[in-house]
Amino acid sequence: MPNIKVFSGSSHADLSQRICERLQLEVSKASLKKFSNKETNVEIGESVRGEDVYIIQSAAGEINDNLMELLIMINACKIASSCRVAAVIPAFPYARQDKKDKSRAPISAKLVANMLSVAGADHIITMDLHASQIQGFFDIPVDNLYAEPAILKYIKESIPNWQTSVIVSPDAGGAKRVTSIADRLNVDFALIHKERKRANEVEKMTLVGSVEGKVAILVDDMADTCGTICMAADKLVEAGAEKVYAFCVHGIFSGPAISRLNASKFEAVVVTNTIPQEENMKQCSKIQCIDISMILAEAIRRTHNGESVSYLFSHVPI
Amino acid sequence: MPNIKVFSGSSHADLSQRICERLQLEVSKASLKKFSNKETNVEIGESVRGEDVYIIQSAAGEINDNLMELLIMINACKIASSCRVAAVIPAFPYARQDKKDKSRAPISAKLVANMLSVAGADHIITMDLHASQIQGFFDIPVDNLYAEPAILKYIKESIPNWQTSVIVSPDAGGAKRVTSIADRLNVDFALIHKERKRANEVEKMTLVGSVEGKVAILVDDMADTCGTICMAADKLVEAGAEKVYAFCVHGIFSGPAISRLNASKFEAVVVTNTIPQEENMKQCSKIQCIDISMILAEAIRRTHNGESVSYLFSHVPI
Ligand SMILES: Nc1ncnc2c1ncn2[C@@H]1O[C@H](COP(=O)(O)O)[C@@H](O)[C@H]1O
Ligand SMILES: Nc1ncnc2c1ncn2[C@@H]1O[C@H](COP(=O)(O)O)[C@@H](O)[C@H]1O
Numbered sequence: 079m080p081n082i083k084v085f086s087g088s089s090h091a092d093l094s095q096r097i098c099e100r101l102q103l104e105v106s107k108a109s110l111k112k113f114s115n116k117e118t119n120v121e122i123g124e125s126v127r128g129e130d131v132y133i134i135q136s137a138a139g140e141i142n143d144n145l146m147e148l149l150i151m152i153n154a155c156k157i158a159s160s161c162r163v164a165a166v167i168p169a170f171p172y173a174r175q176d177k178k179d180k181s182r183a184p185i186s187a188k189l190v191a192n193m194l195s196v197a198g199a200d201h202i203i204t205m206d207l208h209a210s211q212i213q214g215f216f217d218i219p220v221d222n223l224y225a226e227p228a229i230l231k232y233i234k235e236s237i238p239n240w241q242t243s244v245i246v247s248p249d250a251g252g253a254k255r256v257t258s259i260a261d262r263l264n265v266d267f268a269l270i271h272k273e274r275k276r277a278n279e280v281e282k283m284t285l286v287g288s289v290e291g292k293v294a295i296l297v298d299d300m301a302d303t304c305g306t307i308c309m310a311a312d313k314l315v316e317a318g319a320e321k322v323y324a325f326c327v328h329g330i331f332s333g334p335a336i337s338r339l340n341a342s343k344f345e346a347v348v349v350t351n352t353i354p355q356e357e358n359m360k361q362c363s364k365i366q367c368i369d370i371s372m373i374l375a376e377a378i379r380r381t382h383n384g385e386s387v388s389y390l391f392s393h394v395p396i
Numbered sequence: 397m398p399n400i401k402v403f404s405g406s407s408h409a410d411l412s413q414r415i416c417e418r419l420q421l422e423v424s425k426a427s428l429k430k431f432s433n434k435e436t437n438v439e440i441g442e443s444v445r446g447e448d449v450y451i452i453q454s455a456a457g458e459i460n461d462n463l464m465e466l467l468i469m470i471n472a473c474k475i476a477s478s479c480r481v482a483a484v485i486p487a488f489p490y491a492r493q494d495k496k497d498k499s500r501a502p503i504s505a506k507l508v509a510n511m512l513s514v515a516g517a518d519h520i521i522t523m524d525l526h527a528s529q530i531q532g533f534f535d536i537p538v539d540n541l542y543a544e545p546a547i548l549k550y551i552k553e554s555i556p557n558w559q560t561s562v563i564v565s566p567d568a569g570g571a572k573r574v575t576s577i578a579d580r581l582n583v584d585f586a587l588i589h590k591e592r593k594r595a596n597e598v599e600k601m602t603l604v605g606s607v608e609g610k611v612a613i614l615v616d617d618m619a620d621t622c623g624t625i626c627m628a629a630d631k632l633v634e635a636g637a638e639k640v641y642a643f644c645v646h647g648i649f650s651g652p653a654i655s656r657l658n659a660s661k662f663e664a665v666v667v668t669n670t671i672p673q674e675e676n677m678k679q680c681s682k683i684q685c686i687d688i689s690m691i692l693a694e695a696i697r698r699t700h701n702g703e704s705v706s707y708l709f710s711h712v713p714i
Binding site: 113114115116117118120121122123125126137139140141142143145146149150151153154155157158171172174175178180181182183184185186188189192193195196197302303330332333 | 433435438441455457460463467468492648
C-alpha cells in the first residue's frame with residue numbers, strides 16, 4: 079500500500095507485528111525510550127511527510143506511560159508533516175471512567191479523547207469500547223470495531239455442544255451484548271443479577287434463566303480483577319451448569335485476577351489479544367487467546383483505501 | 397481567604413502543606429489512588445462549586461503518572477462546577493522538549509500545554525521555565541515566577557566572601573541568567589564553553605573569564621544528571637577557583653547525579669524545593685535546599701485577590 083506508515087507504541091509490539099504482516103508492511107522505525115528523569119523520549123526514525131500514519135498503542139501495563147507515549151508519537155508525526163494520523167487503540171484507556179457516577183468524579187475517558195485530539199489525531203480505531211457513547215466524546219471519526227465475529231467463530235470451533243449452550247451475562251449492564259451473541263448462535267441466554275444489600279455486605283447473586291445440565295458461557299467486555307466472573311462461575315455450577323466458560327474481549331487481568339482464575343471453576347477463560355496475553359497464559363493455563371490482529375489490519379486497509387469498515391461488524395476477515 | 401480551595405497532587409505534599417500554612421488554609425481533601433489496572437483514580441473530597449481552585453503538582457518522580465493525575469484533578473474540579481482552576485506547577489514537565497531540534501522530534505512541552513488547556517486549566521503558575529517561550533505555548537495566562545530573589549538572598553546570607561565571587565554559567569545558553577545575577581550582586585561573571593569535536597569524543601571545556609583565587613558560583617536552571625556541572629567544577633578548580641558552589645532552581649537529580657555529586661569538588665549544591673529534596677539530601681550531604689513555598693503562596697494570594705504578581709520578580713516575600 080502506498081503512502082502509509084504503521085508505527086508501534088511500546089505496549090504491544092507483538093500485535094503491531096501481526097497487523098503489519100497481514101498488511102505486508104514493515105513496522106516503521108521509531109525509538110521509544112525514557113530520559114533519565116522518566117520523561118518519555120520519542121524519535122520517529124523515518125520520514126512521514128505526506129504519509130497516512132497509523133500508530134498502534136493499547137491500554138496495557140503502565141497505562142499513563144503508554145498513553146503519554148502515544149500522544150507524543152502523534153505530536154511528533156503531526157509536526158513532521160504527516161498527512162493524517164490515526165490512533166489505533168485496541169483497548170481504550172480510562173474507558174470505565176466515562177460518566178460522573180459520583181459527586182465530583184472525573185470523566186477521564188472524555189479527557190483522554192480531548193488529549194488525543196489536541197495531540198493531532200485525525201481518526202481513532204478502537205475495539206469494543208466499554209461504552210459506545212465514548213465515540214461521542216470525540217469530534218473526529220471513531221471506528222469502534224467488534225470482536226464478536228471472532229468470538230462467535232471461536233465458540234463454534236472450540237466449544238463442544240455449543241448448540242445447546244446458554245450465554246450468560248454477569249450483570250444487567252451486559253444483557254444487550256449477551257442477547258446479540260445468543261441470537262446469532264441461536265441458543266438461550268441467562269442473566270445474573272448482583273444485589274448489594276448494604277455497603278460491605280456480601281453480595282448476593284441471583285440467576286435469571288436456566289443453565290441446568292448445559293454449557294454456560296459467560297460473556298463480558300473486559301476481565302479485570304475477575305471477582306465478579308469467578309463468583310458468577312460458582313453460581314452457575316451451583317445452578318447445575320455442566321461446564322462454565324468465559325469470553326471477554328479485553329483481558330486486563332490485574333491484581334488478584336490470575337490467582338482467582340487458577341482457583342476458579344472455569345473450563346477456560348477466552349480473551350483476545352487487544353492486550354498482550356503471553357505472560358498471563360504462562361501463569362494461568364485456563365486463559366486462551368483469540369487473535370484479532372486481522373480485524374485491525376483489515377480496518378486499517380479499508381480506511382486507508384476509503385472502503386467501508388462495517389463489513390467487519392459481521393465478518394471475520396481471512 | 398474566601399472562595400478558594402488548594403489541592404495537592406501526590407508529587408509534592410510537603411510543598412503544598414507549606415504553601416497552605418502560609419495562606420492559613422487547610423489543604424483541600426482529595427483521594428488520589430490507582431485502580432488495580434494502574435489507571436489513575438481521583439476523587440475530589442469536598443465541594444468546589446463556585447470556588448477558585450489551585451492544584452499543586454510538580455514534575456517529579458513518575459512524571460507521566462503525576463501529569464495525568466493533575467489533568468484528571470483539573471477535569472474533576474472543572475466538571476464539578478468550580479469557578480476558575482489554576483494549575484500550580486513548580487517544575488514544568490517536558491520543558492526541555494520545547495523545540496524541534498532534530499528531524500521529527502516532538503514538541504512535548506507544547507503538547508503538555510495543550511493538554512492542560514483541554515483538561516480545563518484557566519491559569520498556570522510555574523517557576524523558572526526552562527525556556528520562557530513555553531509561556532507562548534498557552535492561550536491562557538501563565539505566571540512564570542523566578543527563584544532568583546530567593547537565590548540572591550541565600551548567596552548573601554550563606555556564602556562567605558560572596559562580594560568577591562564569580563558567577564559562572566556552565567554553558568552559553570545560561571549567559572543571560574548568570575549576568576542578571578552577577579549584576580544584582582555586583583560581582584564578575586564567567587562562562588564555560590563546551591566543545592564537542594566529534595560525537596562520542598570527550599568534550600573539551602573552555603573557561604572564558606577568570607576565577608583564580610575566588611569563590612566560583614555555577615548557576616543553572618536545573619540540575620539533572622549533573623554531568624556538565626561536575627565537569628565544570630573540575631574545570632573551575634583547575635583554573636584556580638578557591639571554592640566552587642552550584643545554584644540550580646530545579647534539583648531533578650536523576651540517574652548518576654547523586655554519586656557524581658558525592659565524588660565532586662563542590663562545596664555545596666543548592667537547589668530549591670520545586671521538586672522534593674528530602675531523599676536527595678539524605679543521600680548527598682552537599683545538597684542544600686532553599687524553600688520557595690512563600691513565593692508560590694504569595695503568587696496564589698495575589699492572583700486570587702487580583703493584585704499584581706510582578707513584585708515577586710524582585711522581592712522575596714516574608
Ligand atoms: N480502572 C478501573 N478499575 C476499576 N474500576 C473502575 C476503573 N475505572 C473506573 N472504574 C469504576 O467502574 C465503574 C464504572 O463501571 P461500569 O458501570 O461498568 O461502566 C465506576 O464506578 C468507576 O468509578
Ligand atoms: N528529560 C530530558 N532529559 C534529558 N534531555 C532532554 C530531556 N528532554 C529533552 N531533552 C533534550 O535536551 C535538549 C534541550 O536542551 P536545551 O538546549 O538546554 O533546551 C534537547 O536536545 C532535548 O532532546
